[in-house]
Amino acid sequence: MNIKLYNQFLKFILFLFGIVILGPTFFGVLGLLFPAFGYFPSMGSNDFSIKYFYDLFLIPGILKSILLSFYTGFFSTILALLFSQIILLSIFNTKFYYYLKIIISPLLAMPHITMAVGLIFLLSPSGLIFRLLSPWLTGFNRPPDFFIIPDEYGLSLILGLILKETPFFLLASMAAIEQFPANKIFKIGKSLQHSNLSTWLLLIFPNLYKRIRLVIFIVIAFTSSVIDMAVLLAPSTPSTLSIRILQIYQSVDLDSIFIASSLALVQIFIITILISCWFIIEKIINQKFFFLFIIKILPREKSLLEKYLFISGVCLISLSIVGIVNAIFWGLGDEWYFPNIFPDTYTFDHLTNFLYENKFIMFISLFIALIVSLISIIIIIVWLEICDYLSFQNRYLESLIFIPLFIPQISFLIGVQTFLIKIDFTNYLIALIAIEILYVIPYCFILLGPALRGVNKDFISIGASLGKNRLERLFLIKIPLITSSLLTSFGIGIIISLSLYTPVYFIGAGRVTTLTVETLNLAISSSRQDLGVATAFQIIIPILILLIIVYTNKKLTKWSF
Amino acid sequence: MLNIVIKRYLFQMIFHFIIISLVFVFCSSTYALEKQSYVFQNEYWKKTIKKASGQTIYFHAWGGAKNINSYIKWASNEVMKKYNIEVIHVKIADTSNVVARILSEKTAEKNKNGAVDLVWINGENFSFMKKQDLLFKDNWIIKSPNTKNMDFKNNPGLLNDFGISTNGMEMPWGVSQLNFYYDSEYLKSPPRSALELRNYIINNKGRFTFPQPPDFVGTSFLKQILIELIKDKSVLQSPFIKKNHEYLLNPLWSWLDEVTPFLWQGGKNYPSNYSALTQLLADREIDIGMAFNIAHASNAISEGKLKKTVRSYIHENGTLANVHFLSIPYNSSKKDAAQVFINFLISPKAQLKKQNKDVWGDPSVLSVNKLKSEWKNKFINLPRGVATLNNEELQMKLEEPHPSWVKAIENQWIQKYGSSN
Numbered sequence: 001m002n003i004k005l006y007n008q009f010l011k012f013i014l015f016l017f018g019i020v021i022l023g024p025t026f027f028g029v030l031g032l033l034f035p036a037f038g039y040f041p042s043m044g045s046n047d048f049s050i051k052y053f054y055d056l057f058l059i060p061g062i063l064k065s066i067l068l069s070f071y072t073g074f075f076s077t078i079l080a081l082l083f084s085q086i087i088l089l090s091i092f093n094t095k096f097y098y099y100l101k102i103i104i105s106p107l108l109a110m111p112h113i114t115m116a117v118g119l120i121f122l123l124s125p126s127g128l129i130f131r132l133l134s135p136w137l138t139g140f141n142r143p144p145d146f147f148i149i150p151d152e153y154g155l156s157l158i159l160g161l162i163l164k165e166t167p168f169f170l171l172a173s174m175a176a177i178e179q180f181p182a183n184k185i186f187k188i189g190k191s192l193q194h195s196n197l198s199t200w201l202l203l204i205f206p207n208l209y210k211r212i213r214l215v216i217f218i219v220i221a222f223t224s225s226v227i228d229m230a231v232l233l234a235p236s237t238p239s240t241l242s243i244r245i246l247q248i249y250q251s252v253d254l255d256s257i258f259i260a261s262s263l264a265l266v267q268i269f270i271i272t273i274l275i276s277c278w279f280i281i282e283k284i285i286n287q288k289f290f291f292l293f294i295i296k297i298l299p300r301e302k303s304l305l306e307k308y309l310f311i312s313g314v315c316l317i318s319l320s321i322v323g324i325v326n327a328i329f330w331g332l333g334d335e336w337y338f339p340n341i342f343p344d345t346y347t348f349d350h351l352t353n354f355l356y357e358n359k360f361i362m363f364i365s366l367f368i369a370l371i372v373s374l375i376s377i378i379i380i381i382v383w384l385e386i387c388d389y390l391s392f393q394n395r396y397l398e399s400l401i402f403i404p405l406f407i408p409q410i411s412f413l414i415g416v417q418t419f420l421i422k423i424d425f426t427n428y429l430i431a432l433i434a435i436e437i438l439y440v441i442p443y444c445f446i447l448l449g450p451a452l453r454g455v456n457k458d459f460i461s462i463g464a465s466l467g468k469n470r471l472e473r474l475f476l477i478k479i480p481l482i483t484s485s486l487l488t489s490f491g492i493g494i495i496i497s498l499s500l501y502t503p504v505y506f507i508g509a510g511r512v513t514t515l516t517v518e519t520l521n522l523a524i525s526s527s528r529q530d531l532g533v534a535t536a537f538q539i540i541i542p543i544l545i546l547l548i549i550v551y552t553n554k555k556l557t558k559w560s561f
Numbered sequence: 562m563l564n565i566v567i568k569r570y571l572f573q574m575i576f577h578f579i580i581i582s583l584v585f586v587f588c589s590s591t592y593a594l595e596k597q598s599y600v601f602q603n604e605y606w607k608k609t610i611k612k613a614s615g616q617t618i619y620f621h622a623w624g625g626a627k628n629i630n631s632y633i634k635w636a637s638n639e640v641m642k643k644y645n646i647e648v649i650h651v652k653i654a655d656t657s658n659v660v661a662r663i664l665s666e667k668t669a670e671k672n673k674n675g676a677v678d679l680v681w682i683n684g685e686n687f688s689f690m691k692k693q694d695l696l697f698k699d700n701w702i703i704k705s706p707n708t709k710n711m712d713f714k715n716n717p718g719l720l721n722d723f724g725i726s727t728n729g730m731e732m733p734w735g736v737s738q739l740n741f742y743y744d745s746e747y748l749k750s751p752p753r754s755a756l757e758l759r760n761y762i763i764n765n766k767g768r769f770t771f772p773q774p775p776d777f778v779g780t781s782f783l784k785q786i787l788i789e790l791i792k793d794k795s796v797l798q799s800p801f802i803k804k805n806h807e808y809l810l811n812p813l814w815s816w817l818d819e820v821t822p823f824l825w826q827g828g829k830n831y832p833s834n835y836s837a838l839t840q841l842l843a844d845r846e847i848d849i850g851m852a853f854n855i856a857h858a859s860n861a862i863s864e865g866k867l868k869k870t871v872r873s874y875i876h877e878n879g880t881l882a883n884v885h886f887l888s889i890p891y892n893s894s895k896k897d898a899a900q901v902f903i904n905f906l907i908s909p910k911a912q913l914k915k916q917n918k919d920v921w922g923d924p925s926v927l928s929v930n931k932l933k934s935e936w937k938n939k940f941i942n943l944p945r946g947v948a949t950l951n952n953e954e955l956q957m958k959l960e961e962p963h964p965s966w967v968k969a970i971e972n973q974w975i976q977k978y979g980s981s982n
Contacts, residue, residue: 061979061980125846236773527627
């Protein structure tokens with residue numbers, strides 16, 4: 001009887017956790033849907049109507065914005081996927097493969113905005129590339145009037161997104177490769193006289209694709225609704241849909257919240273269409289004739305195409321690295337005029353000034369990140385433990401935690417914000433932490449979930465037979481066994497939280513600011529020097545966190561078996 | 562006969578006595594009244610300071626310029642030390658966002674504990690807030706002791722914001738005038754009128770731009786051009802009525818039609834605010850920059866952002882001039898602390914520091930003649946900066962149009978040039 005009650009209690013806790021995680025998602029969607037259909041009682045609007053969906057097409061240039069969001073999302077995802085596969089197939093089974101993780105970790109760890117800043121420092125008419133070529137080659141003794149970054153068609157936004165998502169796909173693919181005997185398959189392909197390219201496309205990619213499909217959809221949802229990168233890299237006359245939503249949401253008109261909410265629904269619709277398109281393409285590629293067609297046209301020998309693609313992939317990655325190093329130079333340089341390649345003088349003034357003025361912001365960013373990551377991990381562990389105890393195996397329920405990643409951030413956050421104003425919740429810090437947890441949990445779960453579930457059951461039964469209770473088994477057996485995954489997912493949680501822009505911008509409402517938001521502020525105004533310093537910190541902090549984790553991991557697991 | 566003379570004399574004496582005594586009584590009573598009101602004000606202020614201690618206020622102010630942010634940081638530290646008030650600067654990109662927030666709070670009937678305690682504001686944002694009853698009224702600005710150093714009588718601009726009476730809802734904080742700057746090493750004589758500027762832009766493709774409206778400076782630039790092109794300037798002082806006034810904007814649109822293809826990046830992309838222009842000029846991507854702060858160029862030079870050869874200028878027929886203000890939203894629950902902070906910001910100490918070109922360079926709103934001699938000397942001895950125009954050069958000032966013109970200009974600009982990539 002008692003045990004039954006206890007079980008009921010645990011089920012209740014599980015239910016509670018479900019609410020904690022899914023509640024904000026639910027209210028976010030609700031807070032979006034009601035105003036989108038014209039329902040907002042406290043603003044004197046009690047009727048549902050679809051008039052705002054007609055109104056929104058009267059906004060000047062809105063169709064262009066929609067189109068821009070649509071194709072930037074599509075092309076950046078597909079090209080990032082392409083480049084990640086090209087890089088992988090070219091270095092698979094070589095010694096470089098093992099270094100790849102080290103190269104891409106810092107690229108993965110830094111926020112999107114840092115990548116955008118790096119690109120601007122590099123490619124703008126007064127950027128490093130034109131400085132390197134001027135005036136000896138180009139004849140420019142002042143920056144040319146080129147419309148490159150941002151450009152008219154959103155190409156630089158696509159480039160920025162490719163640079164940021166390629167490492168993400170690389171990581172996901174490398175994790176997927178370990179789940180099937182890729183090495184053997186690769187060797188079989190090679191022994192059949194296939195080139196790397198054809199082996200990869202015909203034998204490995206189909207296996208790999210199944211496993212990274214979810215990641216692809218997450219990337220589609222993200223890239224077609226990105227905000228921070230679009231502020232810097234998208235054209236401004238007009239900008240992408242996500243930026244337009246932001247602008248309209250913040251404008252003074254009384255109708256703005258209704259129009260912004262309907263536009264946010266349009267944003268969701270865009271993502272739905274994109275993913276449907278992807279499904280259709282999948283269907284086509286899955287046809288037998290298409291497969292045969294590919295086999296026919298694919299060159300067996302190592303082709304020039306493969307070489308060019310690989311070189312451009314490597315160029316892309318080095319582009320991001322050079323851009324970021326250049327940003328750090330800006331942080332230390334003084335009086336750096338075109339076309340000088342290096343600053344005339346160096347100084348630490350910008351650095352010390354920045355530290356003095358932003359030490360609180362840096363502290364609060366780290367504080368939020370630590371709390372968010374910690375809570376996320378605790379929630380995941382408790383969730384998994386209770387599930388394990390109740391032998392509760394519903395994986396569909398778990399996939400619900402990925403919902404926040406599929407809803408465009410702006411749409412979701414407008415809903416949450418409306419809801420918060422409605423219930424008059426004024427603790428911005430707590431609200432922000434709660435919302436950030438939603439974005440951090442899925443990533444932590446991907447790492448931690450399989451690790452915790454994968455602990456060898458024999459150890460647990462031995463522990464149980466030695467009279468250890470569940471709690472002792474968790475802390476004395478399971479956790480020590482998964483220390484490495486635990487630490488990694490803790491670190492990833494911190495890094496994700498640090499890089500979030502839109503949630504902080506919306507939910508923090510200016511009261512709680514983090515380094516990422518501050519960097520964007522600097523990027524659209526102030527001096528390059530300060531921006532350089534801010535960017536430097538945005539790179540150094542995640543890398544430091546990664547290093548600390550690697551080091552602790554080594555220390556902690558030295559004695560384990 | 563003599564009697565009559567004496568009588569007359571006596572009569573006159575009495576009359577004079579009455580007049581003099583009346584005057585004396587009047588004077589003394591007003592003196593007493595003044596003294597009484599001074600005592601009253603003093604009491605009121607003491608109470609305000611007491612209540613303000615320990616409060617935290619959120620100061621929503623445009624945060625796109627580092628020097629201004631640093632200045633606000635300095636002022637916050639000062640009031641922390643002096644009055645135990647914590648000021649948190651909420652850096653915003655556009656003041657209209659703050660107005661939108663307060664408006665949404667009002668519609669949600671959140672009439673207490675509003676998110677905003679203090680806002681840096683002027684122009685159409687003020688007129689909107691005044692119209693929607695979003696401001697703390699109570700004629701509070703007169704109660705701040707430091708207003709005694711302002712000369713409202715001779716500076717009616719301090720009580721009028723874009724022609725709208727402030728009714729004591731806004732405290733003047735600084736004075737600005739639209740000005741342009743250029744590098745004198747490369748550009749010998751900058752264009753000094755809308756027409757000269759048009760020719761300059763067309764002859765120097767890609768070397769001029771302005772911040773993208775609805776940015777404050779960008780829209781102000783459009784207003785400047787409109788004022789220079791319009792024939793009857795007085796009509797700009799009345800509210801914009803679409804059916805009567807829309808055609809008056811046509812000279813501005815035809816000017817822009819001619820110029821836009823020759824702007825920086827073909828007029829397809831614009832910098833987001835005036836600080837971004839500074840960087841573009843430093844890189845020599847553009848030839849001419851603009852700002853509302855008359856010491857902006859000098860300030861940028863002393864910060865090492867611009868070369869020492871940069872100079873400022875204004876148009877022959879003058880440029881837009883206005884005052885920027887501080888005001889308190891109606892639903893702030895920390896109005897005391899906000900008032901104490903504002904009073905500090907208009908103190909001679911804070912205004913002197915603000916006017917210093919190495920700090921911010923924003924001219925003070927105080928009247929130097931009303932100050933005590935020690936402060937007076939300090940103000941007079943402030944260096945002006947190599948790139949700052951002197952008062953004679955800045956004499957030609959243009960009046961701001963009625964705030965309702967702003968929205969009309971912005972909306973049409975966005976329709977014509979901001980969304981037709």
